[in-house]
Amino acid sequence: MNRVLLSFLGCVVAFGFSQPPLQAAPLPWSALKGKPVLFVTGKTDPGEPNDDALVRQHLEQIGFKVTTADASVSPSAVSGMSLIVISSTADAHELQAKFAQTPVPVFTWNTFDYPNLGMTGPQLHRDFGVVDPIQHYAESFSILYGYGANTTSTISRAVGLRPQLFGTLYLEPGSIGWANPGPGATVIADFEGKPQRAAVFTYERKASLADGATAPARRVGFYLADGNFHLLTDVHGPAANDPQVRQWAIGLKLFDEAIRWAASPPQAVAPYDPAALDARIRGVAHGKKVLYVERVDAGEGREADEHTVAHLRSLGFEVTIADQTDPQTRANGEDLILISSSCSKYKLANKYVDTAVPLITLEGLYADALHLAGRDRYADYGEHGEEKESDDPPDNYLDIVGAWNPMAAGLPAGLVKFTEHPGVLKWARPTPDAIVIATLPNSPNERAIFGYPEHAVMADGFIAPARRALLPLDNPSFDDLTAQGHALFDAVVLWTVSGKRP
Known part of the structure; x- marks a missing residue:
């Protein structure tokens, strides 16, 4: 040479x-x-x-x-x-x-x-x-x-x-x-x-x-x-x-x-098959412990929290409920933390940021505290459809851009109906180390579903101590999920709780 x-x-x-x-x-x-x-x-x-x-x-x-x-x-x-x-x-x-x-x-x-x-x-x-x-x-x-x-x-x-x-x-x-x-x-x-x-x-x-x-x-x-x-x-x-x-x-x-x-050959992608996805997540869920963090005294979203917990339990997860004001030590020994959108960022007070337990947040406004994105609201993170807090109208569709990853649940690239009715959808702008699955329609920089692998470089140079993911569900939205929306929820849970590699 x-x-x-x-x-x-x-x-x-x-x-x-x-x-x-x-x-x-x-x-x-x-x-x-x-x-x-x-x-x-x-x-x-x-x-x-x-x-x-x-x-x-x-x-x-x-x-x-x-x-x-x-x-x-x-x-x-x-x-x-x-x-x-x-x-x-x-x-x-x-x-x-x-x-x-x-x-x-x-x-x-x-x-x-x-x-x-x-x-x-x-x-x-x-x-x-x-x-x-x-x-x-x-x-x-x-x-x-x-x-x-x-x-x-x-x-x-x-x-x-x-x-x-x-x-x-x-x-x-x-x-x-x-x-x-x-x-x-x-x-x-x-x-x-x-x-x-x-x-x-x-x-x-x-x-x-x-x-x-x-x-x-x-x-x-x-x-x-x-x-x-x-x-x-x-x-x-x-x-x-x-x-x-x-x-x-x-x-x-x-x-x-x-x-x-x-x-080299590309990553194999399983087709959209809710029954097969259900079987896969049930196989992983058995014996896994989930800490579900919510606002225990919540009004709006209380029923959706109950149904989310019931769904996780029906899959085989052992779910413990923690209030947003409880100490971070509640996560000790857990396999997954799921933060409800009924929580207040103020009451969460930076909890679970550095815990070495995989974590999903449904509360997109907690993105900056978790280092999922930067600190500038409306530029680094925000929401569509929130009355008095968003210039963007409610929506119920997502644009799948990462169909190659299992978090996409086998759904093809393009628009997918996420909830039955238009509502509030959260978004954030992660670093290039994130795996982006979906954006909001006509807003390619507003990423609605994404995950950080363990050891990824997150916002502020923070190193992910375990997998981290964002799902854009607002307080009552779980009960309004479409079949495709449920599949995306389960696929993100499965990816987050499984393994250490992207």
Whole structure:
């Protein structure tokens, strides 16, 4: 392999790749050997950098069997391919949407092709953009620094990504692409700590794309430009013994792990089947203890609390009721905490924030205290339909954007009737470490159902001591849930009480 040796803090940083410990989800590297890849490239002006030959060489050294084509390639050329890789040198206007609905994974750093693929909206400088040293000289230095936005995804764990800065490229002003992807995306790394300036982002198969379509296969966007693949940071020799340098020089490692994830089989999704879901949750519920926190003297919502508890008990959970004013020690020995929306944030007084017990809150206004979201009400969290407290009308639909995850109960992407009648629905804006399942209709930034895996980085840098989830039920809404709404409730309970991995 050709390597460009890079001097970094007196250490040697070079183009190449180092394999991390194998993870359970992606294919082993050996399984990638011989897989066919369509590499879509273009030409650059004479004298302009073009690293497409190096990329092809690198892919072949991983073991892929690479076929190169230009933007005029027929969509039928993807037949039999395991992966499509699209370079920024390919003409996005000629590519148009020819690969948008292909059921073959796509890995791309062609920023102007993101809208064609549905990975971002269509507006330059708002939905996507390119930084280059000619037009943005000062900014072209800032893009040398990425930020670990997500630490719990398969790619993040394989890389060992942390919520801190890392080196994207070698120290010289360069060009990169950024994206503002849709709510169904996972932002792995970003620039300047802004998820709306994503450097590396993914869509799982069946996730909702930015244009409202459903991803037919895995999609990855990466920050490269025409001629800087050889500048991706990596570490070799004595430098590899320094853990700080290893965590800094991860550009090529990110590239490799994102490629491996894209080429690996997607997560299996069980179809919507309430009876099967009921059987699964009953199998898990037996012997599990649930602490149901409510306002014991509640007026509105009292009957719904009783019915929620009865439902959990009917599934096999052992449910204990605690008042909102009871001490946090009530959670000792429990397997799940469920906070009713009849509770008052004031009376809860920061309880259960740091307990290492999985937790679901139905009270969306407690999102800031639990570090599910930031502190700015109406910007970081809020509600639709609350009289005198919301400018938004009542609603009873949710927009499923994370159909790939079991919390979605097998429901397809798109609108689902959550309650029978319009009412109050809560929402919050979590960090990129959250798994977003549903948003409020026509409000993609207002996330109504989401979960944080254990050890995820939550708002304020708080590390999730166990799984955390938000369900948008208001005080009396449990009794108004549709069949699909009940399935979502049970699926979120099942995910939260089960396991430690996303």
